Amino acid sequence: MKYKINSLLSITLSAVIFLTACSSTKSQDANSQTNTTTKGFPFILPKEKPNRPLSRAMERNYDNYLAPRPEDNELYSQFKYTELKGFDYNDHDGTITRRDPSKVIFENGKYYVWYTYRNTPTPPKGAANSSETIPSSDWDLCEIWYATSEDGFTWKEQGVAVPRPPKPNVGWRSVSTTDILKWKGKYYLYYQGFMEASGKRGDDCPVTLSYADSPDGPWTATNKIIIPNGAKGEWDQYSIHDPYPLVYKDKIYLYYKSDFDGDPRLIRMQGLTVADNPLGPFEKNPLNPVITSGHETTMFPFKTGIAALVIKDGNEHNTIQYAEDGVNFDIASLVDLMPIAAGPFVPDAYTNTKDGRGITWGISHFTNATTWDKNHSILVRFDCDLSLDLNDPEMKKHHVYHKAAEHYKHGLSNKQKERIKSENKKLLKAKK
Ligand code: AAL
Secondary structure (H helix, E strand, O other): OHHHHHHHHHHHHHHHHHHHHHHHHHHHHHHHHHHHHHOOOOOOOOOOOOOOOOOHHHHHHHHOOOOOOHHHOOOOOOOEEEEOEOOOOHHHOOOEEEEOOOOEEEEOOEEEEEEEEEEOOOOOOOHHHOOOOOOOOOOOOOEEEEEEEOOOOEEEEEEEEEOOOOOOOOOOOEEEEEEEEEEOOEEEEEEEEEOOOOOOOOOOEOEEEEEEOOOOOOOEEOOOOOEOOOOOOOOOOOEOEEEEEEEEOOEEEEEEEEEEOOOOOOEEEEEEEEEOOOOOOOEEOOOOOOEOOOOOOOEEEEEOEEEEEEOOOOOOOOEEEEEOOOOOOEEEEEOOOOOOOOEEEOOOOOOOOOOEEEEEEEEEEEOOOOOHHHOOOEEEEEEEEEEOOOOOHHHHOOOOOOOHHHHHOOOOOHHHHHHHHHHHHHHHHHHO
16 A cells, blocks of 8 residues: 555656656746847848848838848949040030940950031020020930940040931931940941931930941941830830840840920839841830839840840939849849940840859949030049959948048028028027
8 A cells, every 4th residue: 555655646746747847847948939030130141042031121121132241242343433634525515415325346456436426616505595506415416436445444536436327317407325236247236326416305316227348338328217206105105215225035135215204293214125127127125114213225245144224314313123034023133323325345245145154343433524504515434343243342342431522512402492491490489
């Protein structure tokens, strides 16, 4: 009996001990679980998305960019600028402009760039004051000129590539904003062809084309509209700007921009049109506009897709975007001080690559280079690291530092100062 009682006691004791042990392991487990879930976000930013609850912003930081840190993001870069040598601007009196450069290409042992060139008796005077010789805008009464260089810094201007054709051919009023395509050993310049002074209604034009066997010309004008404006009521009914061809998926992928929605609500977005032949027919993508922001077009093959610099204007300005299919773009990075109207050197622009390597430099422009009454633009070189083959930590710094003087240049207008004065007055009056 004694034995029975003892063994009963010992069984009960073991059970109690076992149960206590179990419950304490359980609570230890629970504690350690609580500890990991409530522990703060790690001090060292994880390279991979951590398996823990994340804020929407942190989800985005891992899902939307090529890397969680800008310096590891191949589509993030700073932009550095260098004044070009070799171009004369008539003491910057506004009578000579060079703007909207093409992509840079390397042929015959040198770099080539084409651009809008204006040489007029006066600076632009607006549509109302324009005439056969007085330009309405900086890109009115222009020709397409080109220059060559061995280092990309010092350029030798070679003169006209595409002059204005005689009236009434497309572009008789002005030819501007060109870009180059190399296709099956021939060269094609796409450009805006104006049939009236820019600014009469808006900045209205279609795109036309000249072709040549050599980048030095001679260029044969098609005198035809190659990329037509959209039908009445469509977003691109008035303007096809900034034609920008690439060879992608065995075809010519030509991106462009249009101004729409009417003045003063003007909006600028970008579209895509595709052809098998440089002379067309081009078929506009049914999803156009494919980029909802930006101003001039700047794209390059990147990995298996297409990357785009989305510069001024729109909700997504100051971004670099990427489309795996060349059509559906996502924001890949947010950047500062972007090159305006950038024409990059894109070695694989026409190789039909499925392994785009990116860009490291190009030519862009600064508009209103001095003052509005001497309005003209100048070409400039930009450098960056948007390349899979370069790793330049200086280009990957996280922000651009501006001196106070730069900020003060963007001061309040008189109208804004007046508004603030009257708001202060109202507050003071209410207090009395
Ligand atoms: C540029 C470009 C097109 C416009 C005008 C000249 O920045 O977008 O070329 O027509 O401005």
